[in-house]
């Protein structure tokens with residue numbers, strides 16, 4: 001399946017933003033369909049692991065339409081969601097009826113937010129999209145309070161080769177078909193496979209968390225590592 005949105009050069013961020021600007025109105029629907037509604041469970045698991053206490057500060061980077069940010073807020077946290085796509089944030093703000101979450105437009109690589117400020121910093125299906133996942137983790141680390149948690153949910157790379165093959169075929173051939181059917185944009189969904197091929201996934205994230213000096217580093221594997229959640233404590 002031909003791509004179109006994935007580039008590995010200086011235009012990458014711009015292409016990624018174009019992609020999410022284009023699919024924003026249908027993003028939630030296609031997420032449900034392509035994951036058979038399972039993404040909701042994976043996100044619940046991320047929030048359970050983050051487990052912010054009432055009144056603690058939580059930041060959700062690449063917040064998109066706000067699923068994680070709202071779930072953190074339901075836990076009682078004081079939540080900021082940040083994303084660089086205005087149409088995605090418009091969808092989030094539409095859902096923000098009681099205005100419990102502060103949504104900000106900004107770049108996850110350069111948030112401009114203060115050092116050591118948040119009790120937890122989460123990113124779901126976002127780190128893989130950044131021009132540099134290492135710099136994304138550095139920024140998360142900078143923003144997290146000492147003792148606070150960094151959590152990354154994203155597509156993983158299964159280690160069991162036959163399962164990895166089936167899973168990658170699903171991402172490469174079936175997911176773009178959903179994209180064509182629902183958004184009339186197959187390349188936007190071919191992007192998931194292309195970006196995952198160019199991303200070191202759970203092991204790469206774990207390595208950088210070690211380099212940053214995180215403690216209590218764990219990888220939570222879902223569906224044989226098709227999805228993974230990396231957790232580290234600053």
Ligand SMILES: C[S@@+](CC[C@H](N)C(=O)[O-])C[C@H]1O[C@@H](n2cnc3c(N)ncnc32)[C@H](O)[C@@H]1O
Pocket residue numbers: 013016017020061062063064065066067068082083084085088106107108109123124125126129130131
């Ligand atoms: C796949 S969506 C994930 C949205 C949400 N976290 C979720 O799990 O449903 C990726 C989001 O990352 C955002 N994004 C990608 N690169 C970004 C960057 N450099 N800075 C801020 N947001 C970015 C996109 O605009 C998009 O909303």
